Amino acid sequence: MPTPTPTAAAARLVCTILAGGAGTRFWPLSRRDTPKQLLTFFDDRTLLRATSERVAPLCPPPRQFVVTAARLTDAVQRELPDVPPAHVLAEPVPRNTLPCMALAAHAAQTVDPDAILCLLPADHWIADADAFRAALATAAAHADAGHLVTLGVQPTQPEMGYGWIERGGVVAPDVFAVERFVEKPDLARAVAYLQGGRHLWNAGVFVVRADRALAALARHQPAWSAALAPLRGLPPGSPAWLAVVELAYQTCPAISIDHGLAEHEADIAVVRLDAGWSDVGTWQSLLGLRAADAANVVRGEVVAIDCADSVLVSAGPLVAAVGLRGVAVVATRDAVLVLPVERSQDVRAVVDELVRRGRLDLT
Amino acid sequence: MPTPTPTAAAARLVCTILAGGAGTRFWPLSRRDTPKQLLTFFDDRTLLRATSERVAPLCPPPRQFVVTAARLTDAVQRELPDVPPAHVLAEPVPRNTLPCMALAAHAAQTVDPDAILCLLPADHWIADADAFRAALATAAAHADAGHLVTLGVQPTQPEMGYGWIERGGVVAPDVFAVERFVEKPDLARAVAYLQGGRHLWNAGVFVVRADRALAALARHQPAWSAALAPLRGLPPGSPAWLAVVELAYQTCPAISIDHGLAEHEADIAVVRLDAGWSDVGTWQSLLGLRAADAANVVRGEVVAIDCADSVLVSAGPLVAAVGLRGVAVVATRDAVLVLPVERSQDVRAVVDELVRRGRLDLT
Numbered sequence: 001m002p003t004p005t006p007t008a009a010a011a012r013l014v015c016t017i018l019a020g021g022a023g024t025r026f027w028p029l030s031r032r033d034t035p036k037q038l039l040t041f042f043d044d045r046t047l048l049r050a051t052s053e054r055v056a057p058l059c060p061p062p063r064q065f066v067v068t069a070a071r072l073t074d075a076v077q078r079e080l081p082d083v084p085p086a087h088v089l090a091e092p093v094p095r096n097t098l099p100c101m102a103l104a105a106h107a108a109q110t111v112d113p114d115a116i117l118c119l120l121p122a123d124h125w126i127a128d129a130d131a132f133r134a135a136l137a138t139a140a141a142h143a144d145a146g147h148l149v150t151l152g153v154q155p156t157q158p159e160m161g162y163g164w165i166e167r168g169g170v171v172a173p174d175v176f177a178v179e180r181f182v183e184k185p186d187l188a189r190a191v192a193y194l195q196g197g198r199h200l201w202n203a204g205v206f207v208v209r210a211d212r213a214l215a216a217l218a219r220h221q222p223a224w225s226a227a228l229a230p231l232r233g234l235p236p237g238s239p240a241w242l243a244v245v246e247l248a249y250q251t252c253p254a255i256s257i258d259h260g261l262a263e264h265e266a267d268i269a270v271v272r273l274d275a276g277w278s279d280v281g282t283w284q285s286l287l288g289l290r291a292a293d294a295a296n297v298v299r300g301e302v303v304a305i306d307c308a309d310s311v312l313v314s315a316g317p318l319v320a321a322v323g324l325r326g327v328a329v330v331a332t333r334d335a336v337l338v339l340p341v342e343r344s345q346d347v348r349a350v351v352d353e354l355v356r357r358g359r360l361d362l363t
Numbered sequence: 364m365p366t367p368t369p370t371a372a373a374a375r376l377v378c379t380i381l382a383g384g385a386g387t388r389f390w391p392l393s394r395r396d397t398p399k400q401l402l403t404f405f406d407d408r409t410l411l412r413a414t415s416e417r418v419a420p421l422c423p424p425p426r427q428f429v430v431t432a433a434r435l436t437d438a439v440q441r442e443l444p445d446v447p448p449a450h451v452l453a454e455p456v457p458r459n460t461l462p463c464m465a466l467a468a469h470a471a472q473t474v475d476p477d478a479i480l481c482l483l484p485a486d487h488w489i490a491d492a493d494a495f496r497a498a499l500a501t502a503a504a505h506a507d508a509g510h511l512v513t514l515g516v517q518p519t520q521p522e523m524g525y526g527w528i529e530r531g532g533v534v535a536p537d538v539f540a541v542e543r544f545v546e547k548p549d550l551a552r553a554v555a556y557l558q559g560g561r562h563l564w565n566a567g568v569f570v571v572r573a574d575r576a577l578a579a580l581a582r583h584q585p586a587w588s589a590a591l592a593p594l595r596g597l598p599p600g601s602p603a604w605l606a607v608v609e610l611a612y613q614t615c616p617a618i619s620i621d622h623g624l625a626e627h628e629a630d631i632a633v634v635r636l637d638a639g640w641s642d643v644g645t646w647q648s649l650l651g652l653r654a655a656d657a658a659n660v661v662r663g664e665v666v667a668i669d670c671a672d673s674v675l676v677s678a679g680p681l682v683a684a685v686g687l688r689g690v691a692v693v694a695t696r697d698a699v700l701v702l703p704v705e706r707s708q709d710v711r712a713v714v715d716e717l718v719r720r721g722r723l724d725l726t
Contacts, residue, residue: 303716305716318697322700322703322713323706335680335682338690346686354666359681
C-alpha cells in the first residue's frame with residue numbers, strides 16, 4: 001500500500017469519545033452517577049476531560065462527539081463546555097460499543113462528509129500525549145487509505161485482563177497488519193505473548209473513514225446497520241435522531257466493535273503505541289502510575305504515618321493511616337473502602353452486597 | 364483486725380465516678396468533647412452509664428457523684444439523669460485524681476456524715492457486675508474498719524501498661540495488706556509478677572471513710588487539704604463551692620491518689636477482684652473482649668468480607684472491608700482511622716499531627 005500523508009488525513013479526524021462506562025471498580029468513588037470517566041486521578045482533570053484535551057490539538061472540540069448514558073449527558077456537557085452540547089449523544093440503554101461506531105459515523109458526516117472517525121475510550125490514562133497524537137495521525141493516514149486501524153499498546157507485563165492483538169506483516173514503520181484479536185489470555189499465553197514480541201495490547205481505539213465504517217457495519221451487522229440507517233443526515237440529538245436511536249436500541253442486541261466487526265474484517269492495521277498507557281482498571285493500577293519517588297498514592301486530606309505502597313484517598317472525611325503496606329483506603333462522605341491493593345477486584349463483591357442489602361443509594 | 368460486716372458498711376457507700384478523662388486513644392471516635400467514658404463499646408450504654416448502673420444496686424444514683432471537666436458537665440448530666448445535677452462536680456482544669464478524692468469526701472459528707480467513699484474510674488469494663496459489687500461491699504467493710512482499700516484485679520497477662528500492686532499478708536478471704544504499688548513494669552518484671560502470684564493489677568478504685576480520706580489528705584498533701592478545706596459543709600456546685608475549687612485548682616499542682624497519698628500510707632488493704640476487667644485502653648483491647656465466636660469487633664453499618672481479628676467501626680459512613688487481618692478501621696463523619704491493631708498506641712501520633720496542622724476541629 002502507498003505511504004499516506006499523516007497531516008492531511010489527520011485534519012479530517014472527527015473524534016468520538018466513548019463515555020458510557022458505569023464500572024464499580026473504583027467504588028466508593030465511582031457510583032452510577034459518577035463513573036470512572038468523571039473522576040480525577042492524576043491531576044485536577046477528569047479522565048473524560050483529559051481525553052478530550054489530549055486529542056484537541058488534532059481534533060478541536062467542535063469536531064468532537066461523546067456517546068454516553070442518557071443520565072450522564074448533563075454531567076458530560078458541564079465537563080466539556082467547548083464541545084457543542086448537541087455533540088453529546090445519549091444512549092437510552094447500554095448496548096456495548098458497536099452501535100457507538102454507527103452513531104459516531106452518522107454524526108461525523110454532519111460536520112465533515114469526508115470524516116475519518118476516531119473512537120476513543122473516555123477513561124484511559126496516557127503519559128505522552130504527543131506520542132499518542134502522532135500515532136493517531138499515522139492511524140488517520142492509513143484509515144484514509146481504506147483500512148480499519150487500531151492502536152496497539154507496546155506491552156510491559158503479561159496482563160491477563162486485557163485483549164491482545166497479534167500483529168502480522170509490517171505495513172509501515174510502527175504499523176502492522178493485524179493477524180488476529182485475542183481475548184483475555186491465561187497467564188501462560190500472556191507470558192508467551194509478552195516474550196514473543198508479536199503481540200500488542202488492544203487499546204480500544206479505532207480509526208476508520210466514516211463511510212468505510214458504515215459499509216463494514218452493513219456487511220457484518222445488518223440489523224444494527226438498518227436500524228440506524230435513518231440517522232443519515234439527521235441533526236445529532238434532534239427529536240428525529242433520538243426516536244431512531246430509541247427504537248434501534250430497543251430492538252438490537254448488545255455487541256462490541258471487536259466481536260461484531262473487527263474480528264470479521266480481513267484488512268485491519270494496527271499502529272504501535274508506546275506512550276505510557278493504562279486502562280486505569282483498579283485501585284491497584286494507580287500504584288503503577290505514581291511518581292517514582294512517591295511512597296503512596298495520596299489524594300485529598302490524608303495523614304500517612306509509616307505507610308508504603310498504599311492508595312490513600314479522601315473525598316470527604318480526613319483519612320489517617322498508620323503502618324499500612326499495600327492497602328487501599330478510600331473514604332467518601334457516605335462510604336469507606338479498605339482492602340489490600342491486590343484484592344482490588346473484590347470491590348465488586350462489596351457492591352454486590354450493598355445491592356443485596358438494598359443500599360442502592362451507596363452504589 | 365476484726366472481720367467487719369459487709370452489708371452494714373456497704374449501705375454507707377457514696378460513690379464518686381471519676382470522669383475527667385480526655386484521652387485520644389480512641390480517636391477518631393473519642394474527641395475532646397466526647398472522651399472515652401462517653402462512648403459506647405459493648406452495648407448501647409456509654410462506659411460512664413454502665414459504671415453508674417453497675418454500682419447502683421449498692422449505691423443508688425442520689426448517693427452518686429461525678430467529677431468531670433467543666434465542659435463535659437452537660438453531657439454527663441444528660442447521660443446520668445437519675446444522678447442529681449448538683450452531684451456532677453466540675454473541675455476547671457485537670458489536676459489528676461488526688462483533688463477528686465477531696466471533692467468527693469466533702470461532697471459525700473453533705474449526703475451522709477458517715478459516708479464511705481468509693482472512687483471509681485468512669486471508663487473501665489467489667490464483665491461480672493455481681494462479683495464487682497461483692498468486692499466493693501467487702502472493701503466497704505474494711506474501709507469502715509479504718510483502712511484505705513483498693514481493688515486489685517487478678518492478672519491474666521504480663522501487662523506493661525498497668526500499675527501493679529504487690530500484696531502482703533492475708534487480712535481476710537480475698538483481702539490482703541498492700542506491700543507496695545509498682546508503676547508500669549518492664550516485660551521481665553511483668554512476667555515475674557504474673558508468675559509469682561503475689562501481684563494484682565491496680566484497678567484505680569479506692570474505698571475509704573470520708574473522714575479518713577480527709578485526714579490522710581491533711582497528712583500527705585497539706586496544700587490541697589488547706590485549699591479545699593473551705594468546702595466543708597458547702598452545697599456541692601454552689602457559687603461558694605465553685606469559687607473555692609477555682610482558686611485551689613489554680614494554685615495547687617496536679618497529682619494522683621497513688622503518688623500523692625496511697626504510696627505514703629502504711630495501712631492499705633487490697634480486695635482481690637476476679638470479675639473480667641479491662642481498662643479498655645486501645646482499639647486493640649476491644650479484640651480481647653469480643654464474644655468467643657466473633658471473627659471481628661463490628662459496630663455500626665459494616666460490610667466485612669473475609670476479615671478476621673479486625674476492629675470495624677462505623678459511626679458515620681458505611682465501612683466496607685475486604686481481606687483484612689488484624690486491622691482497625693474506624694470511620695466517623697469527618698475522619699477515618701486505619702491501622703494494624705498492634706499499632707493502636709500510634710493513634711496519638713495522628714492526633715499530634717492534626718494539632719500540628721491546626722485541625723483542632725478533628726481532635
